[in-house]
Amino acid sequence: MDSATWSLAFDLLGVFFFAVSGCLLAVQKGFDILGSLLLGSLTGIGGGVIRDLILGRFPNSFAEPIYLAPPALAALVVYFLVPAVQKARRTLLTFDAAGLALFCITGTVTALSYKVNPVSAALLGTVTAIGGGLLRDTVANVRPGLFDRHDLYAVPAMLGAGAVAALWTLGLYSTAAGFVVAVVVFAVRILALKFRWSVPLAASSRHQAERHAAD
Template sequence: MNPILLFDYAGVAVFAATGALAASRKQLDVIGFLFFASVTGLGGGTVRDLLLDLPVFWVADPAYLVVCTVVAVVVYFSAHLVESRYKLLLWLDAVGLSAYCVIGAAKGLAATGSPAVALVTGMMTCTVGGIMRDLLAGEPSVLLRPEIYITAALTGSAVYTAADFSGAPTMAGALIAFLAAFLVRGGALKFGWTFPRYKPRPGRRPEDIV
């Protein structure tokens, strides 16, 4: 199997699992699980393909819908066995982010040849689905958590893009990029890595402004 296609299926499956876990936290029925899994697993790639003017991947290959369906059903019957579903959601989200930033960067490069576009499509592919999931579930967005998130997506996208331009084998570049993104996001979850927060100064009185 094409290594990029393998990462694509893996990213869809893992993100679908996070959507189904979000549905389990809301105690939805199996249709709710299917909806959350599909929106989360397919959302980022759908927006990416529309922006790149490409055939939407799951329309061209309905096997992705089957992946989301199977994952949703498995989680529906097994989520209650997990002690902390939100913690598992965060770690699966980290895996999905790491796989999907590679896919997004690869598709952006293939469609345009532009490293800048590859970085944007890499970040977009691995964040939009999670944003949709959190909004629908009424959960605090993973993007708003204090730990590093977008930087992990940027790291994976940049590493894959650099590997591609250096002529590295596709599978090697994809694996290195996946590991780079996961180390950054996983380290942020494990050790609480953050960047300094913006601290605005108090506003001045109008009469003090020269």
């Protein structure tokens, strides 16, 4: 397959993985099958729509009807194969990590192909990766992982998008390189969940202590 075909395949896989995570959250929330489909669609294509609007182009997911197939498939897979809600959370996080890994790559490559500078392209790749999950959690009325300091969510996406932008600038980017970066991002995300890696608070511990003392 040529690079364009691989890029489309990665994009559709990312939509599917994110859509599954949205459908699983719909199961946890007790939504019906239509709610599952809508939440899965929002999760799967939301980040890409935000990216395309920033780039000033008609959203690719609406221009190409094939992008609507993965959310429909995800809703059916979850409906028939994941009836046990109590087992869904770990599966949700795994599919979310897979979507995050793929979308930070495809989002960055899309921006770079539109001649966006590498720094801005990496930011758009990160937005593509975290946008769907942020919309999913907000609509489902749960605390977005993006704002949970004990959930290393945006950092793996930023690292992956930055790596792709750097490889592209150096003329070293290829489909294989993108796949390797995606695997690394997925691994970092899973390890962060397993070992509860976190990022520093908005204020240092000293300032936090002073604030609590003042209260």
